[in-house]
Amino acid sequence: MKAFCFADGKFVPTVDATIHPTDLGLIRGYGIFDFFRTVNYQPLFLEDYLDRFINSAAKTYLPLPYSREQLRAIIRELIEKNDLKQGGIRMVLSGGVSENHFSPAQGKLFIFAEDLIFPSQEKYEKGIKLLSLEHVRPIASIKTTNYALAVWHSHIWKEQRAEDVLYHQNKYVSESSRSNFFIVKNGEIITPSENILLGITRKNIINLAPVPVHIRPLTLIEALEADEAFITSTTKILLPVTQIDEQKIGNGQPGPISMDLLDRFKKLESELQ
Amino acid sequence: MKAFCFADGKFVPTVDATIHPTDLGLIRGYGIFDFFRTVNYQPLFLEDYLDRFINSAAKTYLPLPYSREQLRAIIRELIEKNDLKQGGIRMVLSGGVSENHFSPAQGKLFIFAEDLIFPSQEKYEKGIKLLSLEHVRPIASIKTTNYALAVWHSHIWKEQRAEDVLYHQNKYVSESSRSNFFIVKNGEIITPSENILLGITRKNIINLAPVPVHIRPLTLIEALEADEAFITSTTKILLPVTQIDEQKIGNGQPGPISMDLLDRFKKLESELQ
Structure with missing residues (x-):
């Protein structure tokens, strides 16, 4: 994991990111994500991945608290903060903390920058x-x-x-x-x-x-x-x-x-x- | 949720409990749990639930960092701290933070005390x-x-x-x-x-x-x-x-x-x- 991530509204050191352990993402395995690469600081096929992520959120009844434009801007800033020339970007939207511990709620968005692990x-x-x-x-x-x-x-x-x-x-x-x-x-x-x-x-x-x-x-x-x-x-x-x-x-x-x-x-x- | 929970080794206010969002429990939906009731401060069929929880951990290759005796003692203390005469106890063991974001690692144990939601x-x-x-x-x-x-x-x-x-x-x-x-x-x-x-x-x-x-x-x-x-x-x-x-x-x-x-x-x- 790279040094900085975007965690529920702000950029923080990745080690300091937290989520509440009663989030449906953890107690019911309910959440969505997506993962793409950066090549020479450019997110590869970004619009395709954003299409899919936004679509996954809609299909799982999870309100995505950021627009496509905001997501793009967050990703650009994250690449810059981590000097991510070649790497991976993981976007995760959790199911949220739900009153009945079951129905989809308001999820938390995290975006991580990662080192890539390629097959040998x-x-x-x-x-x-x-x-x-x-x-x-x-x-x-x-x-x-x-x-x-x-x-x-x-x-x-x-x-x-x-x-x-x-x-x-x-x-x-x-x-x-x-x-x-x-x-x-x-x-x-x-x-x-x-x-x-x-x-x-x-x-x-x-x-x-x-x-x-x-x-x-x-x-x-x-x-x-x-x-x-x-x-x-x-x-x-x-x-x-x-x-x-x-x-x-x-x-x-x-x-x-x-x-x-x-x-x-x-x-x-x-x-x- | 009741006021106190057991979170990765200590009793804390439930609102303050945290887990890292790159835990496999969140990014891969990999974790186990169990849930039982307390009746007049007694955990109902506790040994059956502990059997199952311990078995679930073994079968998912997740090392459970507490013995059966320690789990029993934590549960007793949690019931006392929350004055949980009638309620629910949720035990959750996450998949842990994994280097390759996939293979089971060393999970975190959480135990929550909850109000029960009965059907009408x-x-x-x-x-x-x-x-x-x-x-x-x-x-x-x-x-x-x-x-x-x-x-x-x-x-x-x-x-x-x-x-x-x-x-x-x-x-x-x-x-x-x-x-x-x-x-x-x-x-x-x-x-x-x-x-x-x-x-x-x-x-x-x-x-x-x-x-x-x-x-x-x-x-x-x-x-x-x-x-x-x-x-x-x-x-x-x-x-x-x-x-x-x-x-x-x-x-x-x-x-x-x-x-x-x-x-x-x-x-x-x-x-x-």
Whole structure:
């Protein structure tokens, strides 16, 4: 965590930020957040992230006490105060302190500046393993703080040398715990259409693809029989998936279409600076 | 909330309690809790609740920084400090501040004393309505703070004059958002065996029943065709369910076996004082 954060109306040293422990964010796990990167002091795809954050607040019945313009200004000031050339910005809106300890109330807004934790170079070179799990994230399209199952399940990832989970239900896959999922089959890209968070990196990868992209329900069997697979997220950008459970994907190596897309994203990112 | 709470090692005025907003309890909705009542200054079924809380901590990989004896002593002192003759005690253990903002860390323990909010007398007399929702709570047997879906869905309860939800998946019902579910059919009681929190009130109601109790998978169709239905929880004790969605249960009135069980529970409670 960087030195300063924005906490419920003012900039304070991050270590001094507090929230009341009866907030629904804590006692009911009810809150929303979003997370984006800064590149050369510029927030990457800021308007997309603001769109989603404002939308998440509305869909969870949490009044957001700041306008889009105010949020932009707070973020600019936070980047400056922390000299955040390359880093992460986390916006969190809690459920608030509720009289009946259940109904959404007036939440508190926090914005943190963070060091980024990128996956190791080895993961990009060798690809990663996902563990399949039968589950569908409820209200997956809203960016809530509801990661309890994934945090709990991550204990098993470590045991089984997996990087993350691949959720599936009724034969269809949806997403990983904090990433979108894609496959490549016969030179075309397929990514699930349902029960997913609409990732900003997902959107950019779809736009950058030089081959057809099909956005449709995708079965677990199709995923296991793919030529290539990968996940996308703000910090990972694009990580090749070379194993799901005990099944090797394709030839077990990161695929050419995947790695080309990662290059295209990096090129886009460098052009935006 | 009562005047004093126990917050991360010491008794403080409840308004002054704080937690860091980067705790996983807030940013990932990862934490556990438990809640019990005091009756004439005595914590009701305390050992059962401590069993469950200690078990929840172990199953979520969260080190509980106090022994059972220490928890008992803190609770006694908290009851005394708040003169809590009749009230509620909420124990919360957060996921802690985690370096990677994801893996379980060293949580903070909070214990709050609260006023109780009982359902109105009318709800006991007329029964309540539940709204069915296709969902199964992940890791339902652990008392996590993961209520994001229920809090979000509660917006619809209000619109449809429902008291709560009835989760079902693949034809089987499991539980309500914070209560266990029972039906009565042909003079016998049935309650779901799978994907549920093992409620302490549920256990007592099962033990008090003067008729056979079957603990087994229960279908939504069986629930809709029941003679009687009810939910149990620490604060509600036993609330008759007289409607599920637009379907009247039995004759649409609280049933005799349900209301007899509520009387038996109240008698047990008064004997324990």
